[in-house]
Amino acid sequence: MSSDCCNNSSYYMPMSTTKINENRQSLVFDAALLQFQTSIPSEFVWPDHEKPSPELPELVIPPIDLQGFLSGDHLVIAKTSHLVNEACMKHGFFLVVNHGIDSKLISKAHDYMDFFFGMQLSQKQKAQRKLGDHCGYASSFTGRFSSKLPWKETLSFRYCAEAKSSNIVEEYILNKMGEDFRQFGELYQEYCEAMSHLSLAIMELLGTSLGVGGEYFREFFEENDSIMRLNYYPPCQKPDLALGTGPHCDPTSLTILHQDQVGGLQVFVDEQWQFIRPNPEAFVVNIGDTFMALSNGIYKSCLHRAVVNNRKVRKSLAFFLCPKMDKIVTPPTTLIDAKHPRLYPDFTWHNLLEFTQKYYRADMQTLKAFSDWLPKQIK
Ligand SMILES: C=C1C[C@]23C[C@H]1CC[C@H]2[C@]1(C)CCC[C@@](C)(C(=O)O)[C@H]1[C@@H]3C(=O)O
Ligand SMILES: O=C(O)CCC(=O)C(=O)O
Numbered sequence: 001m002s003s004d005c006c007n008n009s010s011y012y013m014p015m016s017t018t019k020i021n022e023n024r025q026s027l028v029f030d031a032a033l034l035q036f037q038t039s040i041p042s043e044f045v046w047p048d049h050e051k052p053s054p055e056l057p058e059l060v061i062p063p064i065d066l067q068g069f070l071s072g073d074h075l076v077i078a079k080t081s082h083l084v085n086e087a088c089m090k091h092g093f094f095l096v097v098n099h100g101i102d103s104k105l106i107s108k109a110h111d112y113m114d115f116f117f118g119m120q121l122s123q124k125q126k127a128q129r130k131l132g133d134h135c136g137y138a139s140s141f142t143g144r145f146s147s148k149l150p151w152k153e154t155l156s157f158r159y160c161a162e163a164k165s166s167n168i169v170e171e172y173i174l175n176k177m178g179e180d181f182r183q184f185g186e187l188y189q190e191y192c193e194a195m196s197h198l199s200l201a202i203m204e205l206l207g208t209s210l211g212v213g214g215e216y217f218r219e220f221f222e223e224n225d226s227i228m229r230l231n232y233y234p235p236c237q238k239p240d241l242a243l244g245t246g247p248h249c250d251p252t253s254l255t256i257l258h259q260d261q262v263g264g265l266q267v268f269v270d271e272q273w274q275f276i277r278p279n280p281e282a283f284v285v286n287i288g289d290t291f292m293a294l295s296n297g298i299y300k301s302c303l304h305r306a307v308v309n310n311r312k313v314r315k316s317l318a319f320f321l322c323p324k325m326d327k328i329v330t331p332p333t334t335l336i337d338a339k340h341p342r343l344y345p346d347f348t349w350h351n352l353l354e355f356t357q358k359y360y361r362a363d364m365q366t367l368k369a370f371s372d373w374l375p376k377q378i379k
């Protein structure tokens with residue numbers, strides 16, 4: 001079990017005046033105050049073996065032309081499937097270009113992040129995330145983890161592709177932030193709908209690349225119950241001691257990430273951290289733990305992290321595709337044979353999500369720890 005399981009300290013004091021004493025009052029990550037301090041609290045300093053490395057090579061990942069793949073040209077389909085197969089069997093990361101998503105929608109999604117995270121902390125805390133819940137506003141997960149705190153603020157909310165949940169994002173934002181945020185909610189509702197459609201097209205590509213057919217995973221995720229996360233990384237006065245998001249594999253199925261031009265996403269491939277160059281025309285797509293289990297380990301969910309800098313805010317929009325909560329995650333039979341025996345137990349995404357929210361801080365071992373933990377839960 002991670003030593004950083006949810007703790008129960010619940011004392012609020014602004015970062016600048018917090019005194020850590022025997023009852024360990026919890027810190028508050030107030031970026032507006034933090035930027036005037038020369039040092040950073042010890043809770044944000046990562047161990048030497050996890051600190052950012054200065055010089056890094058670039059991970060060159062294939063740009064997949066999505067409209068080209070969907071055009072139906074057999075040669076393009078074969079070439080694209082081969083590129084995706086190679087990348088996903090090795091590290092699970094690829095770029096998607098010619099994706100058809102309106103650039104104005106993407107740009108507004110970034111702009112609205114500046115507005116939200118630029119507000120007073122007390123305003124943002126109207127959407128405060130509760131312990132054990134995966135939705136809401138979090139400032140560095142203070143109160144959730146006791147060390148190796150990420151240098152970031154996040155706002156996460158649910159997106160459901162079902163017809164009866166057609167306004168779930170708008171309603172959540174209105175409920176938490178009030179009528180002034182109607183346009184904000186509408187924008188992210190539209191963004192999530194675009195991400196859901198893009199995810200299903202990518203699932204068609206993954207199904208074709210795995211040889212199970214374009215429809216198999218598209219149908220599996222048709223009624224997805226996904227997570228939209230806004231990552232906001234304030235400048236850090238000690239960027240060589242901190243991390244914006246610690247090393248982890250995404251427990252989800254597929255991540256569609258749009259990063260701004262600042263740079264900071266790194267992937268651990270061939271025994272070294274490598275950076276992914278920002279490209280405003282592209283989405284960075286990566287396989288998560290749940291899809292690694294669905295592919296019976298053939299496609300890899302890979303270790304990655306985000307570093308910070310001392311000059312500029314960095315932002316990323318992460319759409320985490322997830323199946324319906326109660327859908328059984330089990331690989332298609334065509335991906336199981338004598339050479340590829342079952343690697344992971346059947347589970348539901350609800351089981352794995354609850355594990356990461358209540359018992360285990362997602363890292364590079366989440367799926368293994370979960371596979372060991374699950375059988376002990378079944379009464
Ligand atoms: C299901 C989720 C848990 C996290 C958000 C989504 C997918 C990625 C997970 C996360 C980003 C992995 C690193 C650790 C984490 C705590 C974080 O830094 O935000 C994870 C998210 C979470 O548990 O809130
Ligand atoms: O901000 C980034 O570039 C990566 C964030 C990430 O990996 C995540 O939110 O899961």
Ligand SMILES: [Fe+2]
Nearest residue numbers: 248249250304
């Ligand atoms: Fe991630």
